[in-house]
Amino acid sequence: MNNAEALLEATGLNAHYGQSHVLQGVSLRIARGEAVGLLGRNGMGKTTFIRTLLGQVKATGGRVSVAGRDMTGQPPERIARLGIGYVPEGRGVFPNLSVRENLVMAARAGTKGQRDWTLERVLKTFPRLAERLSHGGGQLSGGEQQMMAIGRALMTNPDLMILDEATEGLAPLVVAEIWRVIGLIRASGIASLVVDRDFRKVLAHTDRCVVLEKGRVVLEGPSAELAADEAALHRYLGV
Numbered sequence: 001m002n003n004a005e006a007l008l009e010a011t012g013l014n015a016h017y018g019q020s021h022v023l024q025g026v027s028l029r030i031a032r033g034e035a036v037g038l039l040g041r042n043g044m045g046k047t048t049f050i051r052t053l054l055g056q057v058k059a060t061g062g063r064v065s066v067a068g069r070d071m072t073g074q075p076p077e078r079i080a081r082l083g084i085g086y087v088p089e090g091r092g093v094f095p096n097l098s099v100r101e102n103l104v105m106a107a108r109a110g111t112k113g114q115r116d117w118t119l120e121r122v123l124k125t126f127p128r129l130a131e132r133l134s135h136g137g138g139q140l141s142g143g144e145q146q147m148m149a150i151g152r153a154l155m156t157n158p159d160l161m162i163l164d165e166a167t168e169g170l171a172p173l174v175v176a177e178i179w180r181v182i183g184l185i186r187a188s189g190i191a192s193l194v195v196d197r198d199f200r201k202v203l204a205h206t207d208r209c210v211v212l213e214k215g216r217v218v219l220e221g222p223s224a225e226l227a228a229d230e231a232a233l234h235r236y237l238g239v
């Protein structure tokens with residue numbers, strides 16, 4: 001893989017919360033179309049890493065580039081405009097707008113002018129949302145809100161989707177539905193960065209995984225290899 005192919009690249013990323021050194025030189029690269037999992041126990045820095053990539057947490061060292069452009073320290077809106085769809089932990093939908101409005105207001109062409117993801121395609125992907133188009137965002141169940149958050153990110157026609165704990169707190173049937181869509185996103189050629197407590201599912205839905213421990217990368221490799229490495233899974237993920 002050469003530089004030209006990296007869609008997103010973090011090099012030696014550091015971040016602090018006050019005195020607490022939460023990211024200690026994390027490097028990670030994602031190629032176009034590649035599905036990457038970010039694993040690690042609670043509090044190891046996964047969400048902070050994502051928020052630092054996106055400019056929501058200030059990097060205290062290191063570099064972030066998107067499609068070859070240095071984006072370190074740039075405001076979150078600028079970084080998002082470079083083709084990154086973000087589904088944050090805890091969803092982030094507008095409760096006073098209808099499902100249709102929530103989706104339509106997110107719509108834009110992708111970095112290459114592509115408009116592959118239209119309202120119709122999102123509704124076909126999530127039939128549940130099609131049935132609730134005129135409902136307010138705040139009236140939706142937790143699972144439906146999560147679907148809408150993913151739908152909103154898809155409406156931006158991203159090159160990369162970042163999904164942080166997209167299945168958290170949802171009923172098993174809805175969880176299965178979200179994983180089905182994560183599979184569809186991967187198959188459609190959009191790159192992804194996936195964080196989820198269910199590391200077996202993450203391993204099954206990604207090409208490669210990176211494991212964080214106390215703000216450092218302690219393990220990385222092809223997902224299929226890691227899935228077979230029970231000793232490493234036990235050591236770093238506590239199973």
Ligand SMILES: Nc1ncnc2c1ncn2[C@@H]1O[C@H](COP(=O)(O)OP(=O)(O)OP(=O)(O)O)[C@@H](O)[C@H]1O
Nearest residue numbers: 017018020022040041042043044045046047048049
């Ligand atoms: N806004 C904040 N201010 C201070 N400390 C924070 C803040 N957010 C997270 N932390 C701390 O930073 C460390 C990394 O947290 P982070 O949320 O990035 O981990 P994580 O791997 O995503 O875990 P989880 O799965 O629990 O979200 C933890 O010790 C956490 O308590």
